[in-house]
Amino acid sequence: MTIHAADAATAADAPKAAAGTIASPPPARRRRRHRTQGQWWIPWAFLMPALLLFLVFRYIPMVQAIQMSVENVRPYLGNEFVGAQNYQVILSDPAFRDATINTVILAVGQTVGCLLLGFLLALLLEGQTRKLSFIRSAAFLPVVVPMAVVAELWRIMYYPSADGFLNNIIGVVGLGPSEYINSPDSAMWSVMLMGIWRGGPYDMMIILAGLAGIDRGLYEAATVDGANRWQRIVHVTLPGLRPVFTILFILAAIRGFRVFTEVFLMTNGGPNGATEVVMTLLYKLGLEQGKLGVGSAGAVLLFLATLVLTLVVQLITRRKKDA
Amino acid sequence: MHTKMKAAAVLGVVTLALAGCTSAAPATGGGSGVKQDEEAVLEVWTRTTPGSASEAATIRQVEAFTEATGYKAEVTAIFDDFETKLAQRAGQKDLPDIVLNDVSQLGTMQTQGILREIDLKDVENSKDLSPQALEAGQAVDGKTYGIPYSAQANALYIRSDWLQKLGLKAPTNWDEMLEVATAFTQNDPDGNGQADTYGLAVPGSTKRGYASWYFSNFLWSAGGDFISGSGDEWLPSMSSDEAVEATTWFRDLQCKAGVIQPGAVSMDTPPTNETFESGVTGMYVTGPYMMPRFDKVLGADKYEVVPMPEGPKDDSVLAEGGTVYLMAGSENEKGQTAFADWYISPEAQKFGMEGTEAFAIQLPVNEKVDIAEVRDDARWQTFATAYKESGHYAPTIPSWTPVRQMSADTINALLADCSLDVEEELTKLDGKLTAELLTQGILKQ
Numbered sequence: 081m082t083i084h085a086a087d088a089a090t091a092a093d094a095p096k097a098a099a100g101t102i103a104s105p106p107p108a109r110r111r112r113r114h115r116t117q118g119q120w121w122i123p124w125a126f127l128m129p130a131l132l133l134f135l136v137f138r139y140i141p142m143v144q145a146i147q148m149s150v151e152n153v154r155p156y157l158g159n160e161f162v163g164a165q166n167y168q169v170i171l172s173d174p175a176f177r178d179a180t181i182n183t184v185i186l187a188v189g190q191t192v193g194c195l196l197l198g199f200l201l202a203l204l205l206e207g208q209t210r211k212l213s214f215i216r217s218a219a220f221l222p223v224v225v226p227m228a229v230v231a232e233l234w235r236i237m238y239y240p241s242a243d244g245f246l247n248n249i250i251g252v253v254g255l256g257p258s259e260y261i262n263s264p265d266s267a268m269w270s271v272m273l274m275g276i277w278r279g280g281p282y283d284m285m286i287i288l289a290g291l292a293g294i295d296r297g298l299y300e301a302a303t304v305d306g307a308n309r310w311q312r313i314v315h316v317t318l319p320g321l322r323p324v325f326t327i328l329f330i331l332a333a334i335r336g337f338r339v340f341t342e343v344f345l346m347t348n349g350g351p352n353g354a355t356e357v358v359m360t361l362l363y364k365l366g367l368e369q370g371k372l373g374v375g376s377a378g379a380v381l382l383f384l385a386t387l388v389l390t391l392v393v394q395l396i397t398r399r400k401k402d403a
Numbered sequence: 404m405h406t407k408m409k410a411a412a413v414l415g416v417v418t419l420a421l422a423g424c425t426s427a428a429p430a431t432g433g434g435s436g437v438k439q440d441e442e443a444v445l446e447v448w449t450r451t452t453p454g455s456a457s458e459a460a461t462i463r464q465v466e467a468f469t470e471a472t473g474y475k476a477e478v479t480a481i482f483d484d485f486e487t488k489l490a491q492r493a494g495q496k497d498l499p500d501i502v503l504n505d506v507s508q509l510g511t512m513q514t515q516g517i518l519r520e521i522d523l524k525d526v527e528n529s530k531d532l533s534p535q536a537l538e539a540g541q542a543v544d545g546k547t548y549g550i551p552y553s554a555q556a557n558a559l560y561i562r563s564d565w566l567q568k569l570g571l572k573a574p575t576n577w578d579e580m581l582e583v584a585t586a587f588t589q590n591d592p593d594g595n596g597q598a599d600t601y602g603l604a605v606p607g608s609t610k611r612g613y614a615s616w617y618f619s620n621f622l623w624s625a626g627g628d629f630i631s632g633s634g635d636e637w638l639p640s641m642s643s644d645e646a647v648e649a650t651t652w653f654r655d656l657q658c659k660a661g662v663i664q665p666g667a668v669s670m671d672t673p674p675t676n677e678t679f680e681s682g683v684t685g686m687y688v689t690g691p692y693m694m695p696r697f698d699k700v701l702g703a704d705k706y707e708v709v710p711m712p713e714g715p716k717d718d719s720v721l722a723e724g725g726t727v728y729l730m731a732g733s734e735n736e737k738g739q740t741a742f743a744d745w746y747i748s749p750e751a752q753k754f755g756m757e758g759t760e761a762f763a764i765q766l767p768v769n770e771k772v773d774i775a776e777v778r779d780d781a782r783w784q785t786f787a788t789a790y791k792e793s794g795h796y797a798p799t800i801p802s803w804t805p806v807r808q809m810s811a812d813t814i815n816a817l818l819a820d821c822s823l824d825v826e827e828e829l830t831k832l833d834g835k836l837t838a839e840l841l842t843q844g845i846l847k848q
Binding site for chain 1: 484515599669
């Protein structure tokens with residue numbers, strides 16, 4: 081509203097000014113335009129603090145990691161160049177292979193689970209009423225609780241004897257008691273379940289935003305054409321949410337690849353390596369066993385994998401858009 | 404307006420650039436060619452939680468050092484990622500002067516070249532050091548790189564009220580231990596009518612190699628070992644008969660008798676301590692540092708401390724402790740040496756054992772110090788005897804952590820999955836240990 085008023089005012093003033101100085105535009109204005117256009121470095125100067133921080137805390141360490149990945153790292157004696165040896169070590173390590181498989185399983189499971197849960201929650205909680213916004217906030221709570229707290233809570237809930245919290249619940253319907261994170265058979269899905277519980281509401285929020293952007297008229301038209309609720313979801317809602325799903329998929333995949341905190345806190349990769357993911361393995365190699373070179377090589381591989389995945393998703397979605 | 408903004412932007416750039424420069428400025432020196440200054444304040448790093456009682460104990464101890472010798476020193480307590488932070492300082496070639504850390508870190512630190520070799524002639528009190536402690540300060544090359552200042556050994560904590568209720572006695576060998584553990588699990592020792600108690604508390608997580616650390620008590624007393632050898636010639640020995648026997652017995656506690664607390668395989672020490680404190684478990688093998696806490700939470704009248712039950716071979720227990728490390732590149736080497744010398748002197752050892760909350764010194768390493776003189780608590784005598792007669796340090800090799808980590812992975816796997824074959828897993832472990840010893844250049848050819 082105010083913007084329109086301002087525009088109108090300048091528009092009203094403009095003819096007067098123009099009438100007075102047709103031959104030469106006001107010198108002040110020309111100088112200003114010249115300055116903002118000409119001094120190319122001003123935007124860079126404003127960006128510089130952030131860029132410097134990125135440089136010091138992100139890019140330099142990244143380059144160092146790449147450098148360390150081809151070295152035998154000995155902090156005080158000086159590093160030795162060893163070529164591709166670190167890559168050889170980590171790629172031939174069966175533990176790295178197992179960790180990669182586990183990471184992919186966990187990433188896929190959590191991504192799909194979070195999307196499904198998020199979509200379901202979003203459909204249930206879409207709307208304008210005040211009560212819904214309260215429920216939405218309540219559903220969003222797991223996302224804002226720190227991971228360390230979540231992991232500790234779930235560890236208590238997963239207590240593996242019959243009087244454990246979750247075992248009590250599944251005991252009502254005659255199941256269990258399950259060992260959850262304490263058995264190699266169930267540890268992976270237990271960690272996954274916690275991840276979905278925590279990540280689902282985050283996806284819900286973004287899907288809700290996407291839902292708000294879908295034209296209501298499409299639903300009405302579909303209803304008039306005789307589509308039932310399920311058909312409306314499949315043919316109107318899902319296509320309308322495609323860009324949202326793309327973003328969520330990329331975010332979730334990256335998050336899935338570098339999963340660390342929950343695994344580290346709940347199982348530390350155990351039992352029997354059942355939940356060992358790439359990041360916990362790298363932590364053990366690099367920081368606990370002091371093999372920083374080998375750890376860096378693994379980190380570089382992880383980075384490349386994430387990069388490739390992101391590019392592939394981008395390519396696929398771009399092709400779809402073009403088609 | 405514009406000039407102002409531009410100025411602000413430029414100022415921002417310059418400030419950050421300067422900040423970047425200062426932090427990136429190379430520190431001087433490294434090696435022994437550093438200019439010496441006896442007035443320089445000694446920077447002392449200790450691996451303990453900042454703000455904890457044990458930090459206070461260390462500060463008290465270091466203040467006493469300053470008072471006694473005149474050298475100034477300042478304590479920094481770091482717990483999380485201690486080794487990583489030390490490596491960062493090493494990268495900057497600006498190490499603290501003194502590091503107080505676990506005995507088992509000696510190999511790692513020595514191979515990184517961040518330790519200064521110690522001439523025992525300069526450390527007068529070292530002649531009174533116990534032979535075990537003296538040996539624990541030596542690296543594979545036989546030279547001394549650390550002065551152990553405090554020792555500890557494990558013993559068995561056991562609920563005396565539970566024993567009394569069930570009419571049992573504290574176990575003295577493995578068979579009795581299994582009996583007591585089974586009774587604690589099945590006979591409702593706390594009398595609440597529910598089957599919610601267990602025999603033995605075990606931190607079986609792989610974190611920091613806890614599973615292996617705990618199991619070493621059983622392995623050594625069965626006559627087994629992780630690796631065997633000496634100097635720079637070692638062979639893996641986890642598939643030896645003794646090791647297989649010990650491992651089978653230990654994992655049967657979980658898989659056959661079911662006397663270990665639920666969830667043990669994902670527990671490190673804090674939740675395991677809680678199971679003992681809260682009456683879920685009735686026995687726990689650990690060091691003397693847990694006594695102040697258990698006295699406070701559980702009550703000193705509820706439990707007793709007895710020597711570790713004897714295994715098939717002997718009653719070896721895990722011995723550990725703190726070591727004074729003199730770091731390379733210090734500008735006050737005289738102060739460093741004085742610090743190490745004072746820390747193991749009889750006065751300092753006695754002073755460090757006083758108090759009730761936490762102690763700078765757990766058990767003395769100086770043979771002239773009699774623990775009974777300082778502490779009238781008989782339980783300390785149990786630990787002192789265990790250390791003296793049965794204490795077993797982890798071997799000093801260039802890097803002990805990978806060995807501990809790998810064996811912890813295997814022990815954890817065996818506890819978690821009862822379908823695994825013990826011998827097969829231990830043979831696999833030996834394969835991994837062989838590769839590790841080869842990497843460290845100490846595999847016996």
